[in-house]
Amino acid sequence: MTQFVKGQSRSCGPTPHHLWKTKPGPQTTLCPLCQSRPKLHNVADEVLAAISMCQNGESNIREILVTPKKPPSIVIYSDEQLEDLKTNCSGSSGSVLGIDRTFNLGPCFVTTTTYKNRKIIKRETLQNPIFLGPTLLHWDGETDSYYKFFCHLNSKLGFPSGLKIGSDEEKAIMKAVRHAFVDPVQLLCTKHLKDNVRRYLKDKEGCSTKDRERIVSTIFGQEGIINADDSFSYDSKTADLDSHLKQKFPQFQQHFETRLKPLLQKHVYNPLQTGIIKEQWTNNNSESMNNRLKQSLNxxxxxxxxxxxxxNEISAIQFHDLRCALHGNGNYILEDTMKQHKVAPDVWLKLSRSEKNRRVWKLLGQKPVAPDRTNYIKSSNYSFQIPPTSKVAQKPCQRKRPKAERTRR
Known part of the structure; x- marks a missing residue:
């Protein structure tokens, strides 16, 4: 007779029922509850199984969105994800909530949300890690599907105003965001915009690679249109490009004037000028998370x-590492503004489970302080930091000269 023992959970909550191991030996098997489930012969069986999981409070399924003549959509997130997202993304200095739809993971589309966790940093890179937020499983790319998902999120987040939300140019997502949230700041991925410009110039105009890159640089480069210092410079650079396009690429000129220019001004240039974002926003974080999900699915x-x-496993691992940051272990360490939450490892071992969870939730509920953008030099053990200094302390007004240059007489 097989004896079952629970495996260790990698989340703040109770151990999921499916993490069971046979004893003795490393071989794993499903728990009795999983074994009792009926086999899934088709997509209808799969959806029915998900509905059953939702009714039983399993697998962090928070809502099943049912629409006539459509398969139900599924909203997935944990309490930890929601609380952490709420505190990280709210406010003028909050993280951007990235939204991206991915494909080929199963019978349905998967739309993920991601954000930078500003409470912790990666031990190796000293950068804020990218966390997975609420996820939607759905069957089409229509505005209504996204709208219901975003309305659910908006309600659970407390109807925040001015939430920064980034995506690619998918019209359904942009329209749903605009109508579901309160005065959202909508950002567009400049990487996708660049790629679309290149594709249009190549396919519609037969533009050479050299001319394509020159136009892309004129729009997105360091001295390009979207990095103009003021509205006068912006209008001047735009007029110069418009004149050039009329002569050589009239079809793209019409596309730029009617489609691309309004998007750039509203969703890229204005947020940069007003300081809402400090640099061009890209959807790389969401795509990186989608790639991680695909890797986990082989x-x-x-x-x-x-x-x-x-x-759920990806999110559970992330929050397990966040939990470890409280006592100085794992892949993450606490940001300097969160050091008050740190607990000595020996003290952590003596805490009860409820006290550990209380401290985790206290960290999750803490809103990050606006980041200090000074590029401090940190000591090897992260216990001390100083503002940036020059490598060599030179005499005032000293002239830098090559070693080979002769001394002047």
Missing amino acids: WKPHKIPELITKI
Whole structure:
């Protein structure tokens, strides 16, 4: 007879029922509850299994969105994800909530949300890690599907005003964001915009690579249109490009004037000028998270319950590492503004489970302080930092000269 023992959980909550191991030996098997589930013969069985999981309070399925003549959409997130997202993304200095739809993971589309966690930094790179937020499993790319998901999020986040939300140019996402949230700051991925410009010039105009890159640089480069210092410079640079395009690429000129220029001004240039963002925003974080999800699935489509499990596992690992940051272990360390939450390892070991969870939730509920953008030099053990200094302290007004230059007489 097989004896079952629970495996260790990698999240703040109770151990998921599916993490069971046979004893003795390393071989794993499903728990009795999983074994009792019926086999999934088709997509309808998979959706029905997800509905059952939601009714039983399993797998962080928070809502099933049912629409006539459509398969139900599924909203997935944990309490930890929601609380951490709320404190990281709210306010004028909050992180950008990235939204991206990915494909080929299963019978449905997967739209993920991501954000930079400004409470912790990676031990190796000293950069804020990218965390997975709420996820939507859905069956089409229509505005209504996204709108219901965003309305759910907006309600759970407390109807925040001015939330910074970034995406690519997918019209359905942009329209749904605009109508679901209160005065959102919508950002567009400049990487996607550049790629679309290159594609249009190549396919519609037959433009050479050299001319394509020159136009892209004129729009997005360091001295380009979107980095203009003021509105006068912006209008001047735009007029120069418009004149050039009329002569050589009239079809793209019409596209630029009617489609691209309004998007650039509203969703790239204005946020940069007003200081809402400090640099051009890209959707790399969301795409990186989607790639991580595909790797966890071994680049193969999975059934919906398995897909939900993998999504939860990625989030659980992230919050396990965040939990470890409280006592100075794991892949993350606390930001300097969060040091008051740190607990000595020996003290942590003596705490009860409820006290540990209380401290984790206290960190999750703490709103990060606006970042100090000074590029401090940190000591090797991260215990001390100083403002940047010159490598060599030179005499005032000293002239820098090559070693080979002769001394002047």
